Each structure stands twice: as C-alpha cells, then as structure tokens.
Amino acid sequence: MADTPGAGWVSTSTDEFDETTEEIMRAVYRALSKNGYPETTMAEIASEFEKSKGLLYYHYDSKEAILNDFFTYLCQRLQSSLIEESYEDPYERLLAVVDRILPAAIDDEQLEFRQALFEVRSQAPHNRSYYEQIRRSDRIILETLTETIQQGVETGRFADVDPERRAELLFSTLYGIMERGAALGDRDLVERNREMVRVRLERTLLA
Known part of the structure; x- marks a missing residue:
C-alpha cells in the first residue's frame, strides 16, 4: 500500500490527481453528512466514492488519515475563497x-455536515493532528476578520476599536451560534441570530 498522502497530495496541480482528490473529498463530505463522525468508517466513505474502491484504499489506510487530508483540503478551499473575494x-x-460562517439559508445536508464537524472538533484535545488542523482553520478566519476590521478602522469606516479583540469576540459569537444551531438541528436559530449579529455590527462597529 502506498504511503498516506499529505497536504502536498491535495495541492498537486495534476488535473487527473485533482479530479480524484475532489471525488474522494466529496465522498468524505457525504459520508460525514449522512453518518456523523463516530459512525463514519472507511467502508462508509468507500460506499460514497464513485470510482474504484481499490483506488481509495490505495491512497488511504485509515479514517484518521483521510480526515487529515480532508481538513487540509477544507482549509485550502477556505483560504482560497477568502483571498479571491474582493471588496x-x-x-x-x-x-x-x-x-460564510452563518449562511443565509442552510439545508439539511449542510447542517448535518456541520454537526459532524463539531463532533470532530470535540476530538481535538485527544488528537494532535485534528487539533492542529482546527487551529489552522480558526487562524485563517481570525486573520481575515482582524485584517478586515483593521482596514475599516484605518479608513474611518469603522469606529476606533481593537481589531484583534473585536475579531476574537465576533468569531467566538459566530462559532457559538453555529454550534448551538447544529447541535439542536435548528436552522431558524442560526438564521435569527445571524440577523442579530448583522444588526449589532451595524450599530456598534460602523463609524
């Protein structure tokens, strides 16, 4: 069996490899959404993979290995999307x-996927690899929020606030809303609180 691929495998520029990566990652997404983290096994992921099951097992020999690459893949997509968006x-x-954190409309599959992600996050204190991946994804969002608020303060668009502290508070608020909504399976809770966050930002952040 081949060595388990790391982040470099996910970021390869070979078209065929990219297509295989995308299909494996989509299979992981579907398996997590349907089964949640505890019940997602290599067999469940393989059943969602549209290509040869042998191809999946050739690249990965454990659930942890494939999830590590899945989180790397998500982080890369998150970072790319935040960079590409220009305002x-x-x-x-x-x-x-x-x-992006609290979508205006979230369907059942998206909510179930977030439930699975929160289950994975709960493993971080006991799994160093998951811990590092979660820190990386959080850092991407926090840096984006901090830089955006800093820009707003410097241009006079925002009130004179501490960008790092305001970004930390905002991210913790958004995360808490999504975690609670996912745990309760309550899309309305997410949407209501999303609107309250937007109102609060307008009242307390704009200059």
Whole structure:
C-alpha cells in the first residue's frame, strides 16, 4: 500500500490527481453528512466514492488519515475563497465572512455536515493532528476578520476599536451560534441570530 498522502497530495496541480482528490473529498463530505463522525468508517466513505474502491484504499489506510487530508483540503478551499473575494468596502467584506460562517439559508445536508464537524472538533484535545488542523482553520478566519476590521478602522469606516479583540469576540459569537444551531438541528436559530449579529455590527462597529 502506498504511503498516506499529505497536504502536498491535495495541492498537486495534476488535473487527473485533482479530479480524484475532489471525488474522494466529496465522498468524505457525504459520508460525514449522512453518518456523523463516530459512525463514519472507511467502508462508509468507500460506499460514497464513485470510482474504484481499490483506488481509495490505495491512497488511504485509515479514517484518521483521510480526515487529515480532508481538513487540509477544507482549509485550502477556505483560504482560497477568502483571498479571491474582493471588496473595496471593509464592511461588505466583513459581512461576507459572517455569511460564510452563518449562511443565509442552510439545508439539511449542510447542517448535518456541520454537526459532524463539531463532533470532530470535540476530538481535538485527544488528537494532535485534528487539533492542529482546527487551529489552522480558526487562524485563517481570525486573520481575515482582524485584517478586515483593521482596514475599516484605518479608513474611518469603522469606529476606533481593537481589531484583534473585536475579531476574537465576533468569531467566538459566530462559532457559538453555529454550534448551538447544529447541535439542536435548528436552522431558524442560526438564521435569527445571524440577523442579530448583522444588526449589532451595524450599530456598534460602523463609524
């Protein structure tokens, strides 16, 4: 069996490899959404994989290995999407990040996937690899929020606040809303609180 691929395998530029990566990652997504973290096994992922099952087992020999690459893949997509989004107005960019964490409309599969992700996050204190991946994804979002708020303060669009502390508070609020909504399976809770966050930002952050 081949060595388990790492982040470099996910980021390869070979077209055929990219296609295989995408299909494996989509299979992981579907398996997690349907089964949750505890019940997702290599067999469940293989059943969602549209290509040869042998191809999946050739690249991965454990659930932890494939999830590590899945988290790397998610982080790369998150970082790329945040870089690609271009807004002249820092407030519009800030709202776009809020909408990415708390979507305006979230369907059952998206909610179930977030439930699975929170189950994975609960393993972080006991799994160093998961811990590092979670820290990386959190850092990407926090840095984006901090830079956006800093830009708003410097241009006079936002009130004179501490960008790092405000970003930390905002991210913790958004995360808490999504975690609670996912745990309760309550899309309305997510949508209601998303609107309250937007109102609060308008009242307390805009200059």
